[in-house]
Amino acid sequence: MSGKILLLNTNRMRPRVAPIGLDYVAAALEHSGASVKLFDLALEDKGHRARLKKLLKTFSPDLIGITIRNIDDCYFLSGQFLVEPIRTLVSWLKKNSPAKIVLGGVGYSIAPSGLLDYLAADYGIFGDGEAAAIKLLNAVAADKEPLPSNIPGLVVPGAKDCRRAETDPARLFRNRKLADNARYFRLGGQLGIETKRGCDGRCIYCADPLAKGRKIRLRGAEAVADEIEELLSYGAWAFHLCDSEFNRPYAHATAVLEEIVRRGLGKKIALSGYLSPMPFDLELAKLYAQAGGKGICFGSDSGSDQMLSILKRDHTAQDLDTTLTACKKAGIKVMYDLLLGGPGETRKTLAETIRLMQKIKPDRVGVSYGLRVYAGTPLARLVAKEELMGAVEHNPELIFPVFYLAPALRKTGLEYLRNLIGRDSRFLLPAKTTKEQNYNYSGNLYLEKLITKGARGAYWHILLNAVKG
Template sequence: MKVLLIQQDMGRRIIKHPLYPIGLSYIAAALKAHEVRIFDPNVYDWPDCLNKLREEVRRFQPDIAGISIRNIDTTQRRDLFVQFKTVRPTLDAVRDVLPNIPIMAGGTGFSIFAKEIMERLPEITYGVYLEGEETVQELLQHLDAPEQVKGLYYRKGGEVLFSGPRPLPDFAALPKPRRDPAVIDISKYHGPLHNIIGVQAKRGCAFKCSYCSYLFLNERRLRLRKAEEVVDEIEELVNKYGIKGFTFVDSVFNAPENHAREICQELIRRKVQVEWGAWLTPKGLNKDFLLLLREAGCKHIGFSPDAVSDKGLNALSKGFTMQDVRNSLKLAAEVKGMAVGYNFFCTYPEMTFADAMKTLVMLFRIPMLMPGRGGVGLGWIRLEPHNELYETAIQEGIISRSTNMLPADEQELAGLFYLPKSQQHITLLFDAVLFTVDKVLKPSVKFVFHLAGRLLGRRSFYDS
C-alpha cells in the first residue's frame, strides 16, 4: 500500500530552516511493509506549498494519506498564532487530487484534542490517538473494520467513535526512524541551528508538572532505548547524512542521569564529532555531569524552573527546589563552552509581586552571569486539558468547564492563558519590561556580541 505522510504546516516562515518531522519518520519505520513517503510543506513558501502537495499527491498516487497535527498554536501570549488553521487547507489540497482518499490524523496536538478535531474536521477518516506506530500499522490491515484497532477514532453512522485505549508501545523495540531518500530528503534540514534535527533517547517523563501535557501524552513510565542504539542513530546522521548538529527531544535528558551518562560516554568512546543540545532538570545536577556533556559535544542546555520560589515550584509540582535552581546556575557558570537557557513563567498559582521582581532579576542576572551564552525566556502558561492546572483554572474562574480549549483564531487563543485577576498588575509589569527588552536591550546585546565575535574571529553563541 502507498502511504503519504504529511507534516502539519506551521503557517508562518519565521525561521529559515523548519524542524525535521521525527514523529513521521518513526511512523514510516513502522510501516516497513508499505511504500511510504513524507511530505513537509514547511520547506516551501506558503501558500505555494499547497501546490507542491498537490503535485506530490498526483505523482505518488497514495492509497491513504496521514497528517501529523503537532501544534495547535504557538502557546505564546505575546506571539499569538493559531497553527491549526492550516490543517483544513492541507486536507483540501489532498482531496483536490484524490477526492475519495481516506485520511488519518495523529500527532501530539491531535491527541490532546482528538474528539474535538474529529468533529470539527469531517475530512479526517481516522484519528490515531497518542503514540501511533502500532496503531497505524494495524489500521492499514483493517481499514474496513476500524473498530478492531485499539487507540483509534473513527466514524460510523455520522458519529465519532473511539475503539478504546491502547497500551503505549515498547519504545526500545521500535525500529529507528527512517530518514533515507526514498522517504524524505533530509538535506532540506541542514542548517546552522542545533535543534533542527531531533533524536529521541526515551519516551515518558518522570516529572508531573501541573501545566504540562507530557504526562498525558507519554505517561510517567520511562521507556529507554539502549545507549549504543541511540549513538548508532547519531553516527548515521553524521556519517551518512552529513548532519552537524541535533537536539535530544526527550522531555528531560538527564532523568535518569545514568542513561544520559551512558549515551555521552558512548559518543566520546566512538569520537563522534557533532554538536547537540538537550533539556535538563536542575535536580541533582553536578559539575562532573556537565563536564561530561561538554566533552560529548553538547553546546546548548536548557532548564525550565518556571518559578522563582519554593512555594511557586510546589504550586507547579516541579519536583525540585530553589536550591537546585541556584546550584544549576552556579555550575552552568563554571562550565564554560555551552549556551545555557532558563525558562520562567510570568504568572502561576500563588505568585506574588515579590516573585515577579525575583523573576525580573533572573532576566538580567543570568545573561550577566554567563555573558554571551546565557539567556532567559519568559512566558505565560497556555492552559490545556488533561492536567492539574486546567482544573485549578476552572476552580479559580479563569475558564469554565464549557470553555472551548481548541481555538479557531487568535482572539479565542488570547483567552486561554493562566491570567488570574489577582495578578493583573504583574502581567502589566511584565508586558512593559518585555517590550523594552525585546525592542531595545536584546538587539543591542546581540549586536555587541556579534561584533566582538567578528573582531576576535570567533562565533558567538548568539549566532545560533
C-alpha cells in the same frame, strides 16, 4: 498485506524544524512492507497544490497521514493558532482523493478527539505512531473497518474514551531517510534526536504527559549513537534532544552520553536539549560537555519556592544556583526558562524570580507570561471556575489557545515585569521586543537569517552568539 500511505508534513513554521516523527513512522511502515511517500509542505513553494494533486493521482494512496506538531505557539502575548490551514487542507484532500485521512503527532495527541472532530478527518492516532500506523494501513488497504479495540491509540469521530499508544522505543525499527534532513539542517540550524519517550513529572500545566504519557520508555544508548552517525553522514552536526527532559532519568542520560563519548562523536557534534534543573550535578555537566553538549535549556519556571511548589516542580530556587554553577564550571551555556503568572503568582513572587535570575546570571532567561491551559491537566481542573483568557465555550478539549494569568497580575503585571527586567538583554520575551530578544521561534525570520548565514545550534544559543557578535 502492503498498502500505500502518503505522509504530509504540515508544519510550515520558520525556521523549519524537520518532521522527526514522520521519519520514525515511515521507517516502521516501510519495514512492514508498506509503500510510503512524503509530501513536505514545509519545503514546498508556490504551486504545491497542483504537485500534490498530481501525486495523489499517480501514487493513489490508501491512506493519507497528516502530522500535527504545534496546535499554537503557546504564548499568551501572541496567541497564534496554527490549526486552521490544516483544516483547509483536510477539506481539500477530501475533494481530491478517495483515500482515508489519519491525523497524528505531538500537537494532535494533546487534544485527540477535539482536533479529530474540528478537522473532520477519518481517524487519529493518539500517541506513538509506528505500530498503530502499520495496523491502520493494513486494515484500510484490506477494506476492513479499523477498530480502536485492535489498533492501539486509534481515535474515531465522536470517541469519548481515547487511549494513548505507547510502544517500546527500544524495539522500533528506525532511520532518518524519509525527510530531506540534509536540507533541514541547512534551513533549520539543527536536527532533532530522541533518546526516550514519556515524562514522569507532575507539573500541573504540562502537555507532555498528555501527549507522551508518564511512563518513561527508553531507547538503547547504542541506537541513539547509531542515529547520530546516520545524521552526521547527511552533513548535520548540531542536534537538539527531543526528549521532554533529557536527564529524567539521570542514569539513562549518562548511558547515552557515555556511548557518544566512547565512539568519539563528542568532538564532531554540538548538542542542545531540554533538561530539568534536578537531577543534575557537576559530573553530568562534565560528561554532557565531553559528549559535545554546548547548551542546555532548563525548565526552571520560577525562582520562588512557593510558586515551584504550586506548580509541582521537584526542584528549589537553591537548585537553580547549584545547577548553573555546575554548568559554568563545565563550560556549558545555560538558558533558564520561566513560566510566570501561574496560580498564586503575585508581584512579590515575580520580583523574587527576576531578582534571582539577575543575581545568579544564567546566559539567557526565556520568559513565558501566562500559562496555556490544556484539557486534562491538573491546572485545567484547578482553574476551572476562574476567569481565563480566551474562550472556553465551543472549544473542544481547549484546542483554541486559552491562558491562565493570576488575578493579582491581570491589570498591571506585565508592566511591572517589564520594569523589573529593565534593559537586561539576557531576558528573551515572547512579546514585542528587539529581534535579538524575541523568544518566539514562530515565524522568526531574524533567526532564520542568522541560520542562512551559517549559525547552528539551539535557537536561543544562536541569538546569544548574535548579540556577542
